[in-house]
Amino acid sequence: MLDKTYQPAEIEPRINEAWTKADAFRSGRPDRAGAPPYSIVIPPPNVTGSLHMGHALNNTLQDVLVRFERMRGRDVLWQPGTDHAGIATQMVVERQLMERQQPGRRELGREEFVRRVWEWKEESGSTIVNQLKRLGASCDWSRERFTMDEGLSRAVIKVFVELFRQGLIYKDKRLVNWDPKFQTAISDLEVVQIEKKGSFVWADGDPEKPFDAEALAKVLKKDPSGHMYHFRYPLAKKVKGYDKDYIVVATTRPETMLGDTGVAVHPEDERYAALIEAGAKVRLPLVGRDIPIVADEYSDPEKGTGAVKITPAHDFNDFEVGRRHDLAKINVLDAFGRIVDGEDVPKAYRGLARFEARRRVVADLAALGLLAKIEPTTHTVPHGDRSNDVIEPWLTDQWYVNAGELAKPAIAAVESGKTTFVPKNWEKTYYEWMRNIEPWCISRQLWWGHQIPAWYGPDGHVFVAYDEEEARAAAETHYAGSNAPLTLTRDEDVLDTWFSSALWPFSTLGWPDETEELKLYYPTSVLVTGFDIIFFWVARMMMMGLHFMKEVPFHTVYIHALVRDEKGQKMSKSKGNVIDPLALIDKYGADALRFTLAAMAAQGRDIKLAPARVEGYRNFATKLWNAARFGEMNECVRQFDFDPHSVTHTLNRWIVGETERAANAVTAGLEGYRFNEAAGAIYEFVWGVYCDWYLELIKPILAGDDEQAIAETRACTAWVLDQCLKLLHPFMPFITEELWAHMVEHGERRLSLLCLSEWPRLSGLSSSTADEEIGWVVRLVSEVRSVRTEMNVPAGAKIPLVLTGASEGTVARARRHDETIRRLARLDGITIADTAPKGAALIVIGEATAALPLEGVIDMGAERKRLSKEIEKAEGDRNKAATWLGNDANVAKSPEHVVELNRERVAEAMDRIARLTAALKRIEG
RNA sequence: GGGCACUUAGCUCAGCGGUAGAGCACUACCUUGACAUGGUAGGGGUCAGAGGUUCGAUCCCUCUAGUGCCCA
Numbered sequence: 001m002l003d004k005t006y007q008p009a010e011i012e013p014r015i016n017e018a019w020t021k022a023d024a025f026r027s028g029r030p031d032r033a034g035a036p037p038y039s040i041v042i043p044p045p046n047v048t049g050s051l052h053m054g055h056a057l058n059n060t061l062q063d064v065l066v067r068f069e070r071m072r073g074r075d076v077l078w079q080p081g082t083d084h085a086g087i088a089t090q091m092v093v094e095r096q097l098m099e100r101q102q103p104g105r106r107e108l109g110r111e112e113f114v115r116r117v118w119e120w121k122e123e124s125g126s127t128i129v130n131q132l133k134r135l136g137a138s139c140d141w142s143r144e145r146f147t148m149d150e151g152l153s154r155a156v157i158k159v160f161v162e163l164f165r166q167g168l169i170y171k172d173k174r175l176v177n178w179d180p181k182f183q184t185a186i187s188d189l190e191v192v193q194i195e196k197k198g199s200f201v202w203a204d205g206d207p208e209k210p211f212d213a214e215a216l217a218k219v220l221k222k223d224p225s226g227h228m229y230h231f232r233y234p235l236a237k238k239v240k241g242y243d244k245d246y247i248v249v250a251t252t253r254p255e256t257m258l259g260d261t262g263v264a265v266h267p268e269d270e271r272y273a274a275l276i277e278a279g280a281k282v283r284l285p286l287v288g289r290d291i292p293i294v295a296d297e298y299s300d301p302e303k304g305t306g307a308v309k310i311t312p313a314h315d316f317n318d319f320e321v322g323r324r325h326d327l328a329k330i331n332v333l334d335a336f337g338r339i340v341d342g343e344d345v346p347k348a349y350r351g352l353a354r355f356e357a358r359r360r361v362v363a364d365l366a367a368l369g370l371l372a373k374i375e376p377t378t379h380t381v382p383h384g385d386r387s388n389d390v391i392e393p394w395l396t397d398q399w400y401v402n403a404g405e406l407a408k409p410a411i412a413a414v415e416s417g418k419t420t421f422v423p424k425n426w427e428k429t430y431y432e433w434m435r436n437i438e439p440w441c442i443s444r445q446l447w448w449g450h451q452i453p454a455w456y457g458p459d460g461h462v463f464v465a466y467d468e469e470e471a472r473a474a475a476e477t478h479y480a481g482s483n484a485p486l487t488l489t490r491d492e493d494v495l496d497t498w499f500s501s502a503l504w505p506f507s508t509l510g511w512p513d514e515t516e517e518l519k520l521y522y523p524t525s526v527l528v529t530g531f532d533i534i535f536f537w538v539a540r541m542m543m544m545g546l547h548f549m550k551e552v553p554f555h556t557v558y559i560h561a562l563v564r565d566e567k568g569q570k571m572s573k574s575k576g577n578v579i580d581p582l583a584l585i586d587k588y589g590a591d592a593l594r595f596t597l598a599a600m601a602a603q604g605r606d607i608k609l610a611p612a613r614v615e616g617y618r619n620f621a622t623k624l625w626n627a628a629r630f631g632e633m634n635e636c637v638r639q640f641d642f643d644p645h646s647v648t649h650t651l652n653r654w655i656v657g658e659t660e661r662a663a664n665a666v667t668a669g670l671e672g673y674r675f676n677e678a679a680g681a682i683y684e685f686v687w688g689v690y691c692d693w694y695l696e697l698i699k700p701i702l703a704g705d706d707e708q709a710i711a712e713t714r715a716c717t718a719w720v721l722d723q724c725l726k727l728l729h730p731f732m733p734f735i736t737e738e739l740w741a742h743m744v745e746h747g748e749r750r751l752s753l754l755c756l757s758e759w760p761r762l763s764g765l766s767s768s769t770a771d772e773e774i775g776w777v778v779r780l781v782s783e784v785r786s787v788r789t790e791m792n793v794p795a796g797a798k799i800p801l802v803l804t805g806a807s808e809g810t811v812a813r814a815r816r817h818d819e820t821i822r823r824l825a826r827l828d829g830i831t832i833a834d835t836a837p838k839g840a841a842l843i844v845i846g847e848a849t850a851a852l853p854l855e856g857v858i859d860m861g862a863e864r865k866r867l868s869k870e871i872e873k874a875e876g877d878r879n880k881a882a883t884w885l886g887n888d889a890n891v892a893k894s895p896e897h898v899v900e901l902n903r904e905r906v907a908e909a910m911d912r913i914a915r916l917t918a919a920l921k922r923i924e925g
Numbered sequence: 926g927g928g929c930a931c932u933u934a935g936c937u938c939a940g941c942g943g944u945a946g947a948g949c950a951c952u953a954c955c956u957u958g959a960c961a962u963g964g965u966a967g968g969g970g971u972c973a974g975a976g977g978u979u980c981g982a983u984c985c986c987u988c989u990a991g992u993g994c995c996c997a
Binding site: 002004005006193372380425428429433436531532562599600607609610612613615616617618619620621622623625626627628629630631633634657676677678679680683684691692695699700774782785786788789790794795796823826876877880881885888889890891892893895897898901902905 | 928929930937938939942943944947948949950953954955957958960962963964965966967968979980981994995996997
């Protein structure tokens with residue numbers, strides 16, 4: 001016997017165990033041999049991670065699809081695994097060392113540090129995996145992979161070497177986004193632009209208000225950004241036709257002026273034409289270097305003074321300007337973001353932290369009378385997405401992938417429809433980025449990751465090879481004839497984490513070996529992910545998949561929304577608005593959380609999660625639980641030979657038809673990735689149809705003495721519940737699996753776990769006569785209940801009902817369902833009469849009128865009010881439809897069924913009005 | 926500045942050329958032999974605003990206002 005209340009915490013671990021024991025999620029099960037494959041690779045969560053709401057949504061949707069297809073008989077592989085997450089993981093371990101007051105990374109040395117990271121990974125890498133299991137993720141856990149395990153590393157090396165040999169990976173010296181906190185380069189994608197606006201205002205000219213360096217320092221201490229500084233750069237020589245002896249430039253980063261190698265003005269800016277003409281130079285203050293004034297369209301005459309300082313080594317735009325005019329690139333920052341200790345920089349600034357240097361430069365220029373003004377300005381400042389530190393564009397040697405070349409087939413594959421995005425509009429975003437793609441910087445100055453397979457000879461010549469042995473062989477050939485001992489040094493850098501993630505769809509299947517799995521499961525069926533990693537991951541998997549497998553990695557990309565909090569804000573630890581999915585699972589169960597996420601996953605919208613929703617769906621689970629309990633109490637057990645087509649009782653004919661409709665709706669929803677519609681359909685069926693009506697309607701049968709009807713109804717009730725369990729299983733796997741097992745305690749044994757059972761394929765079950773008949777009963781019961789409430793009839797009081805003007809068919813219906821109607825509407829009898837008794841409340845239903853004689857009980861004033869309201873409503877309906885019909889254009893141009901619909905509305909409304917008016921008159925008369 | 930969304934009940938969201946829906950919240954009544962994590966009934970919306978297309982617009986188009994996101 002089922003417990004009275006449903007306890008998710010009790011059943012979920014038990015069910016998880018049963019699945020594991022049965023090896024239910026293994027791909028390539030013998031019973032699926034030859035079945036069409038269905039495969040999904042999980043977006044590998046960071047090993048450092050723990051389950052957040054985004055994971056919960058992402059994996060719920062994948063699990064819904066995977067369970068659905070598994071039940072449809074496919075050979076399903078949901079490939080799980082985790083990502084080594086270079087920066088994030090290295091950060092976590094470094095922090096841990098610090099907290100434990102152990103030696104830091106650099107003290108430990110590379111080998112020891114990496115060993116510590118592996119140790120940490122072994123200890124806590126399974127956290128997220130266990131959390132996914134709690135969510136119910138039906139991955140093939142026997143195939144779990146890690147981006148740094150042996151096989152995947154082999155794939156990474158091969159890809160690097162091959163791309164290098166094909167000229168698609170190369171080393172280059174250019175500006176990169178440098179993260180001074182982690183001392184590594186990062187890719188464009190790992191940079192987030194943050195808007196800053198300062199508050200310090202100052203301009204020279206007012207002797208009352210001298211520049212106050214300390215006040216500025218105070219403001220900058222809070223935030224070093226957000227101001228535009230205007231400097232006067234003195235001309236090296238006075239120029240004829242230009243009336244001043246200086247030029248004013250503006251910048252938001254004063255300290256970079258130490259590396260200025262030019263000043264740019266617009267070629268058509270007449271204010272500066274003379275300077276360009278004369279080939280004028282400015283003498284860079286503080287430094288004393290003479291630098292040219294050049295004409296370049298980059299400078300905007302509308303902005304500031306129209307003159308900009310050019311620092312090619314520390315700004316992406318300036319770099320380009322510098323290249324066009326052959327300006328020197330002077331590096332004034334070191335890896336930590338400090339001013340370099342070198343000849344190019346005046347002694348006073350050497351070794352200063354960058355923002356300290358900023359204050360110093362401004363103060364020193366002010367002291368020289370060269371500071372014109374400071375004003376607050378809104379500008380975006382690049383920050384590292386992990387470090388949250390201000391990123392410096394910095395000139396270094398890094399490895400790059402020629403993404404532009406790899407992007408071409410990746411663009412074509414989406415254009416030709418080999419891969420489609422759902423919803424479609426994300427394709428535009430994908431194209432936009434792919435068509436303007438920049439070289440991808442893949443080297444990172446970290447220790448945790450795949451070390452780049454490149455070795456340098458004594459003269460710096462690079463040998464890229466599968467291993468040191470091969471590199472050595474190549475080097476020996478290269479240096480043949482030289483007698484010097486050959487020492488090779490391996491490149492210190494590791495690869496961007498996303499480099500290995502890009503190979504995930506085929507590296508996890510065993511590539512570069514030609515495995516069975518690769519043949520069977522590649523390309524994968526669908527990729528499910530959030531839009532925030534379309535660029536990071538989806539695009540790169542497309543590029544790598546097409547290049548190495550010559551085939552797209554997935555046929556469909558389903559892009560889901562971001563989960564936000566109730567107010568629509570992105571969840572973040574700093575805002576303190578994070579909703580922990582595990583806390584919700586603890587409180588309401590994994591099924592409730594999953595159902596909530598699926599029900600809210602409408603295409604193309606963010607999900608604002610209200611925890612009350614989860615509670616609501618937990619209640620839904622309880623409802624299902626109790627419906628099963630009802631079945632159990634009434635001996636509704638499954639019959640193997642039950643055929644829904646053969647039921648004879650109207651109620652059963654009706655419910656099997658409704659079941660078919662629900663099954664079709666759920667199936668269609670899932671096939672179209674409309675998770676919310678699928679979830680909505682099964683919710684409405686289970687609660688609104690099966691529980692609210694069917695189970696109530698059959699109670700009199702079960703309590704009656706018609707053995708045949710009882711037997712059929714019991715079997716039918718059990719069958720419908722089974723269909724509900726199946727249809728609901730992808731969304732709520734735990735409770736459904738539990739009930740599936742439990743409901744046969746007294747019946748036929750199950751042939752399999754629910755998760756491996758067959759998805760309902762129903763047809764030919766609906767009957768219009770049954771639908772009409774039960775529809776009539778439902779309407780009558782609802783109307784009576786409604787009148788009872790409005791008439792303030794006590795809920796416990798039983799009242800009689802007199803049916804008048806009923807056709808033979810209606811009378812027969814009323815007889816057939818006499819007991820049911822009496823029970824649900826709380827009546828003490830239904831009689832047939834020619835005319836309604838006096839002092840009765842009247843209900844118009846179809847051609848008949850149902851009278852509730854309530855003389856003495858009834859409040860005539862209330863009944864008058866009720867009838868008037870009904871009449872008003874009917875008149876509204878009639879007027880609306882009649883007006884519509886009154887317009888000739890409507891009738892002439894609308895489709896026939898719309899015209900007909902409106903005619904019916906008018907006729908029906910008129911009929912109601914007539915009978916309601918008669919009823920009203922009788923009360924008044 | 927460029928691009929993409931969004932604006933529907935108190936709240937969170939569906940819907941979408943043919944008389945507006947759900948969950949939660951709210952009101953009243955009900956411990957009826959599955960279920961108070963429940964039942965029954967009910968209140969609540971000129972579908973942001975203004976034009977246009979159409980026989981007909983919450984839905985399609987244009988503009989306006991507001992909000993959010995992405996890219997510079």
